Amino acid sequence: MLSKKQLFTRGMVDISPHMLSVIPFGIICGAIGVELGFNPYLVYAMSFIIFGGASQIVFLQLLSGGASSLVSVASVGIINSRHLLYGAVLSEYLEKLSFLKKLLISYIVVDQGFAESNKFFKKNKGEEFLYYHLIGTGCTLWVCWQIATLSGIILGSFVPEELGLKFAIPLTFIAIIVQDLKKLDHVIVMITCGLSSLLFFDAPFKSYIIISPIIALFVAALLLGLKK
Amino acid sequence: MTLTSIIFAGILTYFTRMTMIALISRDMLGDKIKAVLEYVPSAVFPAIIFPGIFINDFGTFIEMNDPKIFGALVAVIVGYFSKNVIATISAGLVSYWFLIFVVFS
Numbered sequence: 001m002l003s004k005k006q007l008f009t010r011g012m013v014d015i016s017p018h019m020l021s022v023i024p025f026g027i028i029c030g031a032i033g034v035e036l037g038f039n040p041y042l043v044y045a046m047s048f049i050i051f052g053g054a055s056q057i058v059f060l061q062l063l064s065g066g067a068s069s070l071v072s073v074a075s076v077g078i079i080n081s082r083h084l085l086y087g088a089v090l091s092e093y094l095e096k097l098s099f100l101k102k103l104l105i106s107y108i109v110v111d112q113g114f115a116e117s118n119k120f121f122k123k124n125k126g127e128e129f130l131y132y133h134l135i136g137t138g139c140t141l142w143v144c145w146q147i148a149t150l151s152g153i154i155l156g157s158f159v160p161e162e163l164g165l166k167f168a169i170p171l172t173f174i175a176i177i178v179q180d181l182k183k184l185d186h187v188i189v190m191i192t193c194g195l196s197s198l199l200f201f202d203a204p205f206k207s208y209i210i211i212s213p214i215i216a217l218f219v220a221a222l223l224l225g226l227k228k
Numbered sequence: 229m230t231l232t233s234i235i236f237a238g239i240l241t242y243f244t245r246m247t248m249i250a251l252i253s254r255d256m257l258g259d260k261i262k263a264v265l266e267y268v269p270s271a272v273f274p275a276i277i278f279p280g281i282f283i284n285d286f287g288t289f290i291e292m293n294d295p296k297i298f299g300a301l302v303a304v305i306v307g308y309f310s311k312n313v314i315a316t317i318s319a320g321l322v323s324y325w326f327l328i329f330v331v332f333s
Binding site for chain 2: 017020021042045049050051055059063076077081082083084086087088089091092094095103105107109111162164165166167168169171172176178179180181185190191192193194196197198202209212213216220221
């Protein structure tokens with residue numbers, strides 16, 4: 001049985017490789033906000049209040065492109081609606097927590113943290129304080145995100161644009177799901193999602209990001225039906 | 229951009245994170261749904277990966293000889309065999325840089 005501290009540390013260790021993409025992305029995110037002419041304090045406030053990389057950039061871009069606040073806020077909500085799926089998966093492991101702890105831990109659930117902690121949870125179902133792993137991944141991501149966006153805001157885009165570091169984002173997620181390429185059913189689900197996301201890319205409010213997972217999960221349900 | 233709009237976006241985002249964790253009990257989901265939820269990573273992350281590779285900053289499709297496609301393929305192969313996150317990301321970036329700075333420059 002691992003202690004709370006060991007689980008927390010394990011979470012930090014498991015998430016740290018992803019900083020390779022999270023930190024440059026945070027710097028870019030902060031720098032874009034200032035470049036688009038927004039108040040630096042408000043640009044930083046997003047990292048604290050919204051705390052969601054892609055949605056922050058979209059929010060900035062929509063507002064600077066003249067979209068209304070309503071449209072911009074709605075887009076953030078739709079982009080982040082994928083967290084509903086993460087929550088549904090995590091709820092199994094967080095069931096025993098008090099309501100207050102559930103409310104607090106929810107704030108730090110983000111893509112990479114969910115992915116790495118979910119992998120750890122699946123392999124270590126018997127651990128009592130499993131959620132400390134999620135706190136470890138979430139807090140590490142949170143601290144790095146705050147520092148990275150702040151540095152982008154203060155120092156500007158000191159990461160040369162020619163390096164194309166935004167490309168590190170898809171690479172991080174490739175690293176997360178690449179081992180599931182061994183399973184044909186997962187490959188079918190991935191391709192369904194990927195192709196749908198390209199097909200629906202121009203759908204309003206960036207809704208491709210939730211439309212394609214729903215289509216892919218529907219295909220997953222069909223595959224499960226066929227297996228039986 | 230006002231602080232009010234950021235706060236609304238933040239509350240909305242928080243609700244997407246909190247709803248399923250705090251308000252829904254696992255028993256409310258049937259076995260069938262739980263089985264489907266096993267596919268969530270495979271069903272969600274390609275929606276971030278594919279546009280990140282195949283669509284450029286201007287929202288249009290890239291050419292089929294774009295260095296990003298090559299970089300992504302290298303990342304998939306290295307990731308599959310190494311099972312290492314740092315190796316996967318670095319291999320993808322380095323092969324991408326090799327193409328844009330050495331081959332196509």
